[in-house]
Amino acid sequence: MTDLVEELRAALAGASVPELRRRTERLWRQRQDRAGELFDALVALWSRSPSDGEREIRMGIAMLLGAVAVKERAALEVMTTACADDPDWRVQEALAKGLDRHCALRGWQESVPLLESWLTHAHPHVRRAAAEGPRVWTGRPYFADHPDQALRLLGLVRADASSYVRKSAANALSDISKKHPDLVLATLSGWTRTDPAGAWTIKNACRHLSKSHPDETARVLAELRE
Incomplete structure (x- = not known):
């Protein structure tokens, strides 16, 4: 050896x-x-x-x-x-x-349970690797056809205790919003109503949306302040 x-x-x-x-x-x-x-x-x-x-x-x-x-x-x-x-x-x-x-x-579909495990791991570097590694998520097989699953997985770390992890999640969500703006807007809106702890990630995920869909994005962000 x-x-x-x-x-x-x-x-x-x-x-x-x-x-x-x-x-x-x-x-x-x-x-x-x-x-x-x-x-x-x-x-x-x-x-x-x-x-x-x-x-x-x-x-x-x-x-x-x-x-x-x-x-x-x-x-x-x-x-x-x-x-x-x-x-x-x-x-x-x-x-x-x-x-x-x-x-x-x-295989990306077969790897979903592993990604879930890493995204909920105790170590922030493991969670960050799982949020960052698949970028651009919807450019990957399976997630290209199931963007909702990519959003579900990233949602696991939207309120992460580590800003390092939240930054990767927000960047990944912003990536996805370029191809699936309506789906991302609907997802973010749902999160604002159920888990305001993810506010930082939601705001930073809207960087592209604020330019491409300013009115809809403004409504989502307004929900964070209600």
């Missing part, structure tokens, strides 16, 4: 984000028939990569674990513990990309 660990280190060290994506995809294609061995090597490499250095290696591991988790479910636990605890925000971006890769390989 030592040889594989060093191969992974050499492949990931110093790579840019686009290159990391290409390299991790290639590594998965080459090693998917030996997913267990790859998982063990990634865990070993993570333990040898200090949090104050080798950022690109940890980013690559977080991305690649998403693919590995399709065959080795234990990889999801590493993602929600070791990766989520990493202090570098760029590793958290990679964690979101890793979840996106996992869902794409597994």
